[in-house]
Amino acid sequence: MGHQSLRPLECALRDMLASLTPLDGQEIVPLADSLGRVLASAIISPMAVPPFDNSAMDGYALRAADLQHRSTLTLQGRALAGHPLQDGDACQSGQCVRIMTGAALPAGADCVIMQEETEVNGDEVTFTKPARLGQNVRRRGEDIEEGAEVLPAGLRLTARELPLLASLGIAEVAVRRRPRVALLSTGDELKMVGEPLAHGEIYDSNRYGVRAMLERLGIELLDLGIIPDDPAALRHAFLHASEQADALITSGGVSVGDADYTKQLLEEQGEIGFWKLAIKPGKPFAFGRLGKAWFFGLPGNPVSAMVTFDQLVRPALATLAGETLKAPLRLSATAATALKKAPGRLDFQRGIVENTASGLVVRSTGSQDSGVFSSLSKANCYIVLEQDRGRVEAGETVTVELFGSMLL
Ligand code: AMP
Ligand code: MG
Numbered sequence: 308m309g310h311q312s313l314r315p316l317e318c319a320l321r322d323m324l325a326s327l328t329p330l331d332g333q334e335i336v337p338l339a340d341s342l343g344r345v346l347a348s349a350i351i352s353p354m355a356v357p358p359f360d361n362s363a364m365d366g367y368a369l370r371a372a373d374l375q376h377r378s379t380l381t382l383q384g385r386a387l388a389g390h391p392l393q394d395g396d397a398c399q400s401g402q403c404v405r406i407m408t409g410a411a412l413p414a415g416a417d418c419v420i421m422q423e424e425t426e427v428n429g430d431e432v433t434f435t436k437p438a439r440l441g442q443n444v445r446r447r448g449e450d451i452e453e454g455a456e457v458l459p460a461g462l463r464l465t466a467r468e469l470p471l472l473a474s475l476g477i478a479e480v481a482v483r484r485r486p487r488v489a490l491l492s493t494g495d496e497l498k499m500v501g502e503p504l505a506h507g508e509i510y511d512s513n514r515y516g517v518r519a520m521l522e523r524l525g526i527e528l529l530d531l532g533i534i535p536d537d538p539a540a541l542r543h544a545f546l547h548a549s550e551q552a553d554a555l556i557t558s559g560g561v562s563v564g565d566a567d568y569t570k571q572l573l574e575e576q577g578e579i580g581f582w583k584l585a586i587k588p589g590k591p592f593a594f595g596r597l598g599k600a601w602f603f604g605l606p607g608n609p610v611s612a613m614v615t616f617d618q619l620v621r622p623a624l625a626t627l628a629g630e631t632l633k634a635p636l637r638l639s640a641t642a643a644t645a646l647k648k649a650p651g652r653l654d655f656q657r658g659i660v661e662n663t664a665s666g667l668v669v670r671s672t673g674s675q676d677s678g679v680f681s682s683l684s685k686a687n688c689y690i691v692l693e694q695d696r697g698r699v700e701a702g703e704t705v706t707v708e709l710f711g712s713m714l715l
Contacts, residue, residue: 312583313583313584313585313590313651313652314582314583314584314585315584315585315653315694316584316585316586316618316619316653319582319584319592319594319619320618320619320622323594323619323623324622324623324626324632327601327623327626327627328626329483329626329627329628329629330483330484330486330553330627330628330629331484332483332484333347333481333482333483333484334481334482334484335479335480335481335482336479336480336482337478337479338469338472338473338477338478338479338480341464341469341472341480341482342464342465342466342469343463343464343465343523343525344463344464344480344482344483344485344525345461345462345463345464345482345483345525345628345629345630346458346459346460346461346462346463346464346480346481346482346483347460347481347482347483347629348460348481349456349458349459349460350456350457350458350472350475350477350480351454351455351456351457352451352452352453352454352455352456352457352475353453353475353476353477354453354475354476355447355448355451355452355453356448356449356450356451356474356475357445357446357447357448357449357450358447359411359412359447360411360412360444360445360446360447361409361410361411361412361444361445362386362406362407362408362409362410362412362419362443362444362445363408363419363443363444363445364406364408364419364421364422364443365406365407365408365421365422366406366419366420366421366422366423366424366425366443367380367382367403367404367405367406367419367420367422367425367432367434368386368398368403368404368406368412368413368416368418368419369398369402369403369404369416369417369418369419369420369434369438370398370400370415370416370417370418371417371418371438371439371440371441371442372440373400373401373438374434374437374438375437377401378433378434378435379431379432379433379434380401380402380403380431380432380434381401381402381403381430381431381432382402382403382404382405382427382430382431382432383396383398383399383402383403383404384396384404384405384413385404385405385406386404386405386406386407386410386411386412386413387406387407387410388407388408388409388410389409389410390410391410391411391413392404392411392413392414396413396414397413397414397415398413398414398415398416399415403416403420403432404416406419412444417440417441417444418438418439418440418441418442418443418444419442419443419444420434420436420438420442420443421443424436450474451471451474451475457471457475458471458472459631460629460631461629461630461631462630462631463525463625463628463630464480464482483628483629483630485525485526485527485628486526486527486553486554486624486627486628487526487527487529487551487552487553487554488521488526488527488528488529488552488553488554488555488556488624489529489530489531489547489548489551489552489554489555489556489600490514490517490518490521490528490529490530490531490555490556490557491530491531491532491533491534491544491548491555491556491557491558492511492513492514492532492533492534492557492558492559493533493534493535493536493541493557493558493559493560493569493607494511494533494535494536494559494560494566494607495535495536495537495566496508496509497509497510497511497533497559498510498511498533499511499532499533500515511533512609512680513558513559513605513607513609513612513613514530514533514558516609516612516613516616517556517558517605517612517613517616518530520613520616520617520621520713520714521556521624523712523713524621524624524625524628524713525628526624526628529548529551529552531544531547531548536560536566536567536568537568538568538571538572541560541568541569541572542572542576545572545573545576545577545597546576546598548597548600549576549577549597549598549599549600550598550599552600553600553601553627554600554601554602554603554624554627555597555600555601555602555603556603556604556605556616556620557569557593557602557603557604557605558604558605558606558607558612559605559606559607560604560607561581561591561592561593561604561605561606561607562590562591562606562607563591569593569604570593573593573595573597573602573604576597576598577595577596577597577598577602578595578596579593579594579595579596579597579602579604580593580594580595581593581604582594584615585651585652585653585694586614586615586618586652586653586654586655587652587653587654587655587677588606588608588610588611588614588655588675588677589605589606589608589610589611589612589614589615589618589655589677590606590611590652591604591606592604592605592606592615592619594619594623601623601627603619603620603623605620606677608677608678609677609678609680610657610676610677610678610679610680610682610683611677613683613714614655614689617711617713617714618655621713635708635709635711636708636709636711637691637706637707637708638660638667638706638707638709639667639704639705639706639707640660640666640667640668640669640690640704640705640706640707641665641666641667641668641669641702641703641704641705642668642669642670642690642699642700642701642702642703642704642705643668643669643670643701644670644671644701645698645699645700645701646671646690646692646698646699646705647675647698648692648696648697648698648699649697649698650694650695650696650697651694651695652694653691653692653693653694654675654690654691654692655689655690655691655708656671656675656689656690656692657671657672657675657682657683657685657686657688657689657690658670658671658672658686658687658688658689658690658707659672659685659686659687659688660687660688660707660709667707669688669690669705669707671690672685672686673685683714686710687709687710688707688708688709688710689707689708689710690705690706690707691705691706691707691708692705692706693706
């Protein structure tokens with residue numbers, strides 16, 4: 308078959324994403340349960356952070372101008388974190404206040420001198436260096452101003468945002484509803500782990516990879532198990548999924564083998580496009596509508612299933628979840644060895660990238676056959692080889708895409 312009939316990944320992705328819109332629905336969840344959820348609306352800061360001027364050092368708060376004509380001031384009191392200087396008290400000219408990191412700056416004071424630059428003698432503190440206005444003071448609102456947009460709608464919350472929200476006193480967050488996704492594997496040869504294998508059978512491994520990735524996406528799973536290559540059973544499962552879920556993901560049965568009923572049934576029940584993608588691994592892929600659910604048909608070959616999920620289904624589900632998509636991080640690296648490649652498809656070879664004295668260097672994980680699991684489990688990146696590119700010689704520059712949180 309000529310390469311002309313293969314669909315470039317960017318086109319497939321663009322067409323697919325253009326037809327998807329975020330699912331309706333949101334809910335309010337406690338901050339502690341919001342990890343991995345997608346913000347339904349922007350977060351506007353209800354307060355300033357820090358909420359008051361405070362000290363960045365252990366030392367003495369004072370008026371900077373005072374140290375222009377003298378170097379010794381009288382100790383007036385103490386300000387500790389959580390225990391500001393007594394109400395009504397202030398740091399007057401000629402005075403200083405003992406202060407600890409995080410303590411509110413006393414009224415009147417405008418800088419903090421670190422204790423290493425002082426000599427203390429009873430109530431008298433001598434400063435060995437000049438003072439600068441605002442020195443060692445963290446200003447109210449310096450990090451976040453009240454009323455500022457701190458996080459945009461569509462952001463998936465990570466460990467980096469949760470403490471920020473907590474610092475603003477936000478106890479509950481409005482997040483998008485989780486997409487409900489049905490998952491099934493097709494194939495008479497498949498058995499669940501824990502069951503013995505008869506000759507000719509293999510374990511359903513795709514389910515575990517896809518489930519793990521779905522978990523990372525925070526979806527609600529409807530696991531429909533293994534469906535044999537039997538039209539009646541498949542028809543029943545498809546109908547069930549289309550009524551119960553926002554999306555159905557299948558693995559296997561989208562190629563042109565004799566037992567690939569999926570295609571036939573889907574054409575009866577929905578509007579599904581069967582695509583031959585110009586990518587390797589993962590040529591066959593199906594996308595479309597099955598009743599009220601979206602349909603994603605992954606190839607059966609294990610590495611193909613993982614790669615097509617990561618490159619196509621992940622961004623699609625993220626879009627349904629209301630997440631604003633971010634392009635994956637791609638870097639340039641030097642190929643440590645030659646890489647086998649034929650022009651015509653965009654390759655996602657599996658590699659190990661390392662930072663060396665001469666920059667990023669990447670090597671292949673070995674056999675790139677779409678059934679070889681170790682090619683994926685040993686890897687920390689894809690080596691993305693352009694569609695038109697042929698064999699890569701050692702020393703050539705290649706693009707690597709670091710695995711996102713999905714595959715880690
Ligand atoms: P298919 O796309 O159904 O023609 O399957 C292609 C290859 O992937 C065959 O070797 C299948 O046995 C294998 N395969 C299909 N589904 C799975 C699965 N869930 N887990 C592991 N291998 C699978
Ligand atoms: Mg099959």
